[in-house]
Amino acid sequence: MKLFIGYATTEGQTQKIARHIADRLFDMGHMIELSPVADAETMDLTRFDGVILAGSLHAGHYQKALSGFAAQHADTLNDMPSLMISVSLAAAGHDADDWRTLDTILSEFGEATGWTPGDVAQVAGAYAPSRYDVFRRFIMRRIIAAKDPEVDLDSDREYTDWDRLDALVDGWLNNMSV
Incomplete structure (x- = not known):
């Protein structure tokens, strides 16, 4: 499969996560294009079989570059398999209020951009x-x-659970193939 992995990062952990996913999927035999979303505004997403977008939460918001990219490409993203990797420290914990807040932020992101990801993975950052x-x-x-x-x-301190991340991406990929 040919997959696009786009990311927005603030301190670098989301880039590290996106690169990890790209390397792993490439090693599995997939064709991968990895790019910061800020550099991919004119990207023709219809060239891909699926898209993974990754961004991190800061003060309850994703990066503007990610929001802008998702809004600009919402129609195409909604018509293809997609996975949103949401990176935050809240995802490292087990606090029910934190998880409800993550769901609310994601819902507001969808309303603001017009994109509803096919799947979402909440991933602990650093x-x-x-x-x-x-x-x-x-x-x-x-x-x-x-x-x-x-x-x-x-x-x-890195909180990212790499094995869990791999399992989440594998599950998304397997659902794409069905």
Whole structure:
């Protein structure tokens, strides 16, 4: 299959996740085109059998580049197999309110862009104080201290469950083939 994987990233974890998916699917024999969505505005998505879009949540919103891309290509995206990879630290936890909030944000994203992903994978991101500005570092330290009291607040920590991510993508791919 020929698949497009587009992503928007702020600190780099979503790019790492998109690249991991692309490498894995390529190794499985699929043709892959990987690109930041900001560089793919004129992309003809009809050339592909399916699309994976990945973006991360910050202050309750995805990156503008992802929202803009999804809105611009909504009609095409809605007519083909698609998977949304939603990356957030909330996906690392088990708090029911956090998961309801993730669902609400995704619903609002769909209303704003006109795209309803065929499937969605909520994927845990990373805490990366080494990449934050002073303001973001202050906010993120407070959030992480409340959610993961044992963590070293001065060290980067990856929460992404790579095996779970692989299983989610495999499930989507298998459903495409049916």
